[in-house]
Amino acid sequence: MPSMTSHRGARIALAVATSIGCLALPFFASAVVNDWIVSAASLTILAISWNLAANAGLISLGHSAFWGLGSYTAILAANKLGLPMAVSLLPAMLVGALAGGLLAVITGRLRGIFFAISTLALSEGLRVLAVMLPGLTGGGEGMYMNPKLRMGPEFVAALMVVGAVGAVWLSWVLARMPSHFAFRAMRANEAAAEMLGVHPVRFRVGVLALSGAMAAFAGGVRVWYGGFIDPGIAFDLHITILAQIAPILGGIHTLVGPVIGALLGVLLSEATRIWLGTKGFSLLVYGLALVLCILFLPNGVWGGIRDGLARRARRLRGKP
Amino acid sequence: MKPALLELRGLHAGYGDSTVLDGVDLTVRQGEVVTLLGVNGAGKTTTMRAITGLLRPTAGQILIGGTDITSLPAHRRVAEGICLSPEGRQVFPNMSVEENLFLGSTDPRVRPQRAQSLDGVYTMFPKLRERRAQKAGLLSGGEQQMLAIGRALMGQPRLLLLDEPSLGLAPLIVGVVFDAIREIARSGISILVVEQNAHAALGVAERGYVLSEGRIVLEGSAPELAATESIRNAFLRGDANAGSAPASAPPRAPDASSESMLEVRNLTRNFGGLVATDNLSFVVKRHQFLGVIGPNGAGKTTLLNLITGYLRPSRGEITLDGRRIDGLPPYDTCRLGIGRTFQVVQPFAEMSVADNVMTGALFARGTAAKIDEARERIRRPLELVGLARKAELPAGSLTLGEKKRLELARALATEPKLLLLDEVMAGSTHREVVELMQVLRDIHAAGTTILMIEHLVHVIVDLAQHVVVLNFGRKLAEGTPEEIVANPAVIETYLGSAPAAATGDARR
Numbered sequence: 001m002p003s004m005t006s007h008r009g010a011r012i013a014l015a016v017a018t019s020i021g022c023l024a025l026p027f028f029a030s031a032v033v034n035d036w037i038v039s040a041a042s043l044t045i046l047a048i049s050w051n052l053a054a055n056a057g058l059i060s061l062g063h064s065a066f067w068g069l070g071s072y073t074a075i076l077a078a079n080k081l082g083l084p085m086a087v088s089l090l091p092a093m094l095v096g097a098l099a100g101g102l103l104a105v106i107t108g109r110l111r112g113i114f115f116a117i118s119t120l121a122l123s124e125g126l127r128v129l130a131v132m133l134p135g136l137t138g139g140g141e142g143m144y145m146n147p148k149l150r151m152g153p154e155f156v157a158a159l160m161v162v163g164a165v166g167a168v169w170l171s172w173v174l175a176r177m178p179s180h181f182a183f184r185a186m187r188a189n190e191a192a193a194e195m196l197g198v199h200p201v202r203f204r205v206g207v208l209a210l211s212g213a214m215a216a217f218a219g220g221v222r223v224w225y226g227g228f229i230d231p232g233i234a235f236d237l238h239i240t241i242l243a244q245i246a247p248i249l250g251g252i253h254t255l256v257g258p259v260i261g262a263l264l265g266v267l268l269s270e271a272t273r274i275w276l277g278t279k280g281f282s283l284l285v286y287g288l289a290l291v292l293c294i295l296f297l298p299n300g301v302w303g304g305i306r307d308g309l310a311r312r313a314r315r316l317r318g319k320p
Numbered sequence: 321m322k323p324a325l326l327e328l329r330g331l332h333a334g335y336g337d338s339t340v341l342d343g344v345d346l347t348v349r350q351g352e353v354v355t356l357l358g359v360n361g362a363g364k365t366t367t368m369r370a371i372t373g374l375l376r377p378t379a380g381q382i383l384i385g386g387t388d389i390t391s392l393p394a395h396r397r398v399a400e401g402i403c404l405s406p407e408g409r410q411v412f413p414n415m416s417v418e419e420n421l422f423l424g425s426t427d428p429r430v431r432p433q434r435a436q437s438l439d440g441v442y443t444m445f446p447k448l449r450e451r452r453a454q455k456a457g458l459l460s461g462g463e464q465q466m467l468a469i470g471r472a473l474m475g476q477p478r479l480l481l482l483d484e485p486s487l488g489l490a491p492l493i494v495g496v497v498f499d500a501i502r503e504i505a506r507s508g509i510s511i512l513v514v515e516q517n518a519h520a521a522l523g524v525a526e527r528g529y530v531l532s533e534g535r536i537v538l539e540g541s542a543p544e545l546a547a548t549e550s551i552r553n554a555f556l557r558g559d560a561n562a563g564s565a566p567a568s569a570p571p572r573a574p575d576a577s578s579e580s581m582l583e584v585r586n587l588t589r590n591f592g593g594l595v596a597t598d599n600l601s602f603v604v605k606r607h608q609f610l611g612v613i614g615p616n617g618a619g620k621t622t623l624l625n626l627i628t629g630y631l632r633p634s635r636g637e638i639t640l641d642g643r644r645i646d647g648l649p650p651y652d653t654c655r656l657g658i659g660r661t662f663q664v665v666q667p668f669a670e671m672s673v674a675d676n677v678m679t680g681a682l683f684a685r686g687t688a689a690k691i692d693e694a695r696e697r698i699r700r701p702l703e704l705v706g707l708a709r710k711a712e713l714p715a716g717s718l719t720l721g722e723k724k725r726l727e728l729a730r731a732l733a734t735e736p737k738l739l740l741l742d743e744v745m746a747g748s749t750h751r752e753v754v755e756l757m758q759v760l761r762d763i764h765a766a767g768t769t770i771l772m773i774e775h776l777v778h779v780i781v782d783l784a785q786h787v788v789v790l791n792f793g794r795k796l797a798e799g800t801p802e803e804i805v806a807n808p809a810v811i812e813t814y815l816g817s818a819p820a821a822a823t824g825d826a827r828r
Contacts, residue, residue, distance in 0.1 A: 178688035181671075181679045188668035194650035195628060195660050196734055197683035253670075 019165055026157035037157045038225050040266040041164040042218040046239070047246035047258035048167040049214035052174070054244075055253055056207045057111065057187035062119030063215050063243040065126050066096045068234030070216025071223040072130065072137060078224075079146050085159065089220045096216025100208035104201070111190070120240075127235035142230025145223065156225040163217050168259060170214075175255055179203060187253075215243070249293055251300030260301050322350040324386075325510045326371070326479055331380035333370045338719040339749065340366040342534035343380070348479065353501075353511045355521040355542070357551070358531035359775050359814075361746045364514040365407050367531070368483045371512075372404045373397045384479065398427050401478030407487065407514075409468040413457025417448055420456050420467055424474030433476065441470040444500060462493035469500065480504060482513040486520055488617050498524055516616060522546045533750055581606045581769055582627070582738060587636035587646075589619075589626055589793075596622040598793040599636070604738070604771055609764050611784030611801070612773045615813055619793035620773045621663050624740050628660050629653045640738065655686050659736030661727035663743045663773075669716030673707055673726055674698060676715050680733030701732040704759055721748035725756065732763065739763065741772040745779055757783060777814075781805060789813070 026034055046063060053060050070092040077088035099122075107118050130137045137143060174180060182203050185193035190200050223229050242265065250261025268289055272282040297304040326348040333341040340363045348354045358364050369375035371382060373394035382390045384400050392400070403424070411420055421441060425434045442449035445466040451459065456467055465485055472480055482501065486494040494517065501524050505511055515521035522528055522542045530538035530551060538551065545551050582604040589597040596619045604610050614620055625631040627638055629650045638646040645653055659680075668676050680701075681694035689697075702708045705725040710718065715726055724744050731739060741760075745753050753776065760783060764770050774780050780787060781801040789797040789804060791813050797804060804810055 176691070178682045178691060178694075181675060181682055182688075184671050184675070185668045185679045188670060189666045191630065191650070192662065192666035192668070193679065195654055195662075196680040196730060197651050197654040197686065198679070199649075199651045199683075 022161045022165065023158050026154040026161070029154070029157075031153065034153050034157045036266060036270060038153075038160050038222070039270075040263055041157070041160040042222055043242055043246055043262040043266055044164040044259055045160075045167045045214055045218040046243040047250070047262045048171050049211045049218075050243040051247040051252065051254075051258045052171065052214075053207055053211040054247065055180075055187060056183040056203060057190070058204065058208065059112065059116045060119045060211075060244070061116040061240055062121070062123035063211075064235045064237065064239035065119065065123035066099060066212040066215035067219035067222075067239050067243075068123070068126060068130070068231075068236075069095050069099055069212075070219030071229050071234045073216070074220035075143060075145050075223045075229050076136070078149050079143070082146075082149065084149070085151055085156070085221075085224050088224075089217055092216045092220035093213040096212040096214070096219075097209040098212075099216075100210070100212025101205045103212070104204040104208040108201075109190075123235050123237075123240065127231045130231035130234060137231065138229075140231060142228055142233070145227045145229075147227070150227055151224065153225060156221060160218070160221045160225070163221060167214055170210075171255055171258075179206070183207065184253075245290060247300070249290065249300055251302030251306075254300070254302050257300050257302040264301060322352065324348070325350050325352075325384065326512065327381075327383040328367070328371070329381040329383070331367070331370055331377050331382065333366055333375055333377040333380075335375075336719050338721055339378075340534055341370065341377070344531070344534070344536055346529055346536065348510050348512050351505075351508050351510055352527065353505045353513065353525045355525035355528040356512060356514045356531055357516075357518050357521060357528055357545075358514075359516065359777075361743075361775055362531040363534045364531055365483055368404060368407075368481055368514060371397075371481060372402060395427075398475055399429050401476065402481065403472040403475040403477035403479075404481040405465075405468040405472040405483065405485065407483035409461075409464045411456040411459070411464050411467050411471070413455065415456055416453050417456055417459070417467055418452040420471055421448075421474050424471035425476075427475060430474070430476045434474070437474045437476060441473055444473075444503060445470055462489050462496065465489060465493075465497055466500065469497070469504075473504065477509055480509050480511045482511060484514055484516060486515060486517045494520055518551060519546070579606045580604070581608075581641060582771070583639045584623075584627070585637050585639075587623075587626060587638065588634045589622060589631060590634045596793050597626060597633070600790075600793065600795055601636075602788050602795060602798060604769060605786075607764075607767060607769055609760075609769075609783055609785045610771045611780035611787040612771065612790060613775075613777060613780055613787060613804075614790035614796070617792075618790040620790055621742055622793070623790070624660060624742055624773065627653070627740065628658060651683075654684055654734055654736075657735075657737040658740065659731035659734045659738070660740040661724065661731050661742055661744050663746070665720065665723040665727055667715035667718070667723050667726055669714065671715055672712050673715050673718070673729075674702070674711040676726055677701055677729050677733045680730040684734035697735075698729075698733050701729040704732065704762065705729045706755065706759075720746075721752050724748065728756075728759075736768065738769045738771065741770065741774075743773055743775060745774060745776055753779065777805070 026037055029037065046067065050060060050063050073092040073095045074088045077083045077091050103119065103122060107115055110118055131140050133139070182193065182198045185196070185198060186200055186203060194200060219234070246261035246265045247258040248261065249264060250259065251257025269286050272286045276282040276285055293301070299307065324347050328344050328346040331341050331344040332339065344367060346356070356364055356367060366375065370377050373392060377390060381388055384402065389397060389400060412423070421438055422434065425431055425437055430437065447463055448466055448470055451463065456464065459467060469482065469485065485497050485501065489497065498520050501511065501513065505524065513521055513525065522545055525542045527541055528539065528545045529536050530545070538545070580603045585601050587597055587600045588595070600623070612620055612623070622631065626633050626646065629648045629652065632647050637644055640656055640658065645656060668679070677698040678694050681697045682689050702711055705728050707722065707725060707729060710722070715723065718726060724746065728744055745756060748756060757779060760770065772780065772784065784801055787799065787801050787804045788795060789810050796813060797807050797810050
């Protein structure tokens with residue numbers, strides 16, 4: 001027993017040390033590195049949020065909807081109500097959760113491509129709406145955050161890191177709860193899951209509300225970092241695509257996959273941008289690397305590692 | 321004696337780890353009409369898939385005109401003159417009748433004579449000429465069957481394979497289809513026809529084989545087979561040689577309670593114009609073991625879908641312990657204590673066997689149970705169905721028989737008071753069937769009420785205390801297993817009645 005306790009203590013100590021390290025990093029980093037930290041942390045949150053919904057069989061093509069709602073709510077909360085950063089994120093997450101829950105209720109039993117298209121429509125619809133409400137959103141010209149309220153980039157980056165760590169923790173906790181069984185069962189066969197007492201609507205609403213709140217948090221923090229928003233930035237299709245590329249690259253339906261995918265995605269895109277300079281060419285290489293990964297690691301990077309370890313274990317057992 | 325056209329020698333085949341054909345020997349001679357009879361799951365369609373090359377046999381040989389074609393791919397077998405009219409017709413619904421027929425003659429060997437073949441088919445089925453430009457999906461069942469046969473004839477077969485041409489057709493249409501088969505036979509084409517409707521098939525065939533659990537259990541000339549008592553046994557008991565039930569079978573539990581648990585009253589369900597369940601009433605008593613039998617399309621699975629809430633009844637009501645449950649969604653019927661397995665297995669393939677069963681243990685009470693508690697509760701179901709050792713494997717890797725038992729374990733983990741079983745034996749080997757029967761006896765003895773749909777009538781006879789027979793959505797008969805097996809109307813339903821149009825033809 002004592003060995004187990006000390007083992008656990010060491011693990012907790014390691015986790016705490018890593019967290020403090022991550023948190024402290026922005027305060028010693030240059031502006032460029034801070035950009036990277038914000039990109040990697042926000043993509044981690046988005047990827048985990050997207051992967052949560054995907055775990056329940058809900059493939060979203062509209063995660064920018066939640067992200068954008070989070071951005072707008074946070075900036076409006078700051079500009080109109082004068083709320084500080086941390087507090088402004090609460091209404092942002094609430095709006096994201098409501099949008100997610102509402103989406104689940106409206107889409108009902110839609111699945112697969114039909115659900116995906118309705119999420120795409122939601123995101124596009126919100127973008128058009130943001131353009132058409134200039135009184136509230138500043139319309140197509142966009143809106144600046146009140147500069148008096150803005151905080152140093154290192155504080156914003158640190159908050160994004162806190163969010164990412166929180167998202168990882170949340171997905172870890174969820175994987176240990178009964179809902180983990182319901183989500184996977186629904187993904188495989190919703191009709192059969194119902195016969196086991198699973199109420200699909202309840203779980204769909206829950207998972208989309210959570211997923212929406214997480215993405216809205218990331219969008220909210222991002223607007224505090226950039227200080228400017230317009231409909232094109234808020235509801236950018238690129239956000240949606242990144243949110244699903246990261247988990248697919250890292251390993252869909254796994255705990256670690258989205259994190260690996262997010263870090264790798266940012267690394268890949270920054271590395272190609274720095275070394276290959278001209279924008280078009282670097283994007284081509286970035287795309288090619290993604291295609292190769294998906295071709296040769298169908299279960300993502302994490303899936304590839306896992307399969308490799310399993311093969312090795314089998315080989316070792318085969319030849320003692 | 322004419323030379324053999326098709327020979328199957330010791331054919332073994334299956335899907336994954338489950339063996340369906342267990343050494344089939346069968347011969348079709350030049351110009352002969354042969355029928356292969358058997359109940360659902362006997363291996364008839366698997367035999368057809370092996371002959372056409374859609375399924376590679378695991379052992380044995382297939383010869384056509386003396387040449388071994390066992391390893392020839394499917395499309396090359398069409399060139400050898402083997403053409404299939406598949407089970408369930410499988411016409412291309414969005415293509416016109418004529419386009420469907422054209423696809424039957426894509427092989428270079430027969431393409432030059434396409435126009436003549438088309439004319440021949442239209443002469444045989446004038447209905448198809450009338451509807452040549454119509455989408456095949458809009459045809460009636462009988463017309464689709466004619467189209468499927470016509471499409472096979474476009475390949476100018478030496479050997480025509482017909483898989484269940486009477487499936488789902490009204491008796492009058494069955495007569496028309498079998499008249500056409502008789503006419504095709506007259507033109508000298510050899511035919512192998514697979515059927516559940518034994519009377520209709522024996523009306524056109526010269527010889528026949530009876531397949532049961534992957535083996536030929538009986539063969540003979542058509543008049544011999546039609547007259548024999550053992551064909552009835554082969555259909556109703558799954559064993560041609562056993563005149564009586566095996567002596568080793570433990571006695572059935574007595575029908576204990578008189579208190580009714582599930583009541584079905586005047587239950588009706590329409591699908592468009594089709595009546596799948598027609599004014600059906602029956603009662604399941606507490607602790608009863610009730611068997612439901614009936615031919616394909618009798619409405620058995622529809623009945624389970626109505627009870628569990630996957631379908632709403634058009635009329636009528638269902639009560640469980642006096643409480644109306646019709647129209648309640650499946651998760652609510654589950655929480656009221658109804659467990660169910662599915663005819664087409666629905667495992668959560670990526671989850672482990674244990675996690676599949678866990679899902680049942682976690683949510684059946686409405687609020688989610690504790691995970692540790694659920695882990696304890698799944699032990700017994702897993703052991704009962706014999707999957708405890710495979711608990712950590714992904715469910716997708718199981719054999720069909722194991723997947724059926726996984727469904728049973730999952731349903732048991734919800735701790736149902738009423739268990740609904742839909743063809744839980746299908747896909748299991750003979751030995752597994754015997755084991756599974758004991759499992760069901762144990763579950764029943766532990767106090768669970770069971771309603772079981774099963775094609776293997778001998779299983780129902782051994783297990784059930786009371787049997788309801790369905791046909792065309794209606795209750796055909798009800799009584800003890802002994803009464804049911806002796807009931808002439810039931811026997812006729814299972815063997816198929818000779819259609820009026822077919823009996824008049826003296827062409828054999």
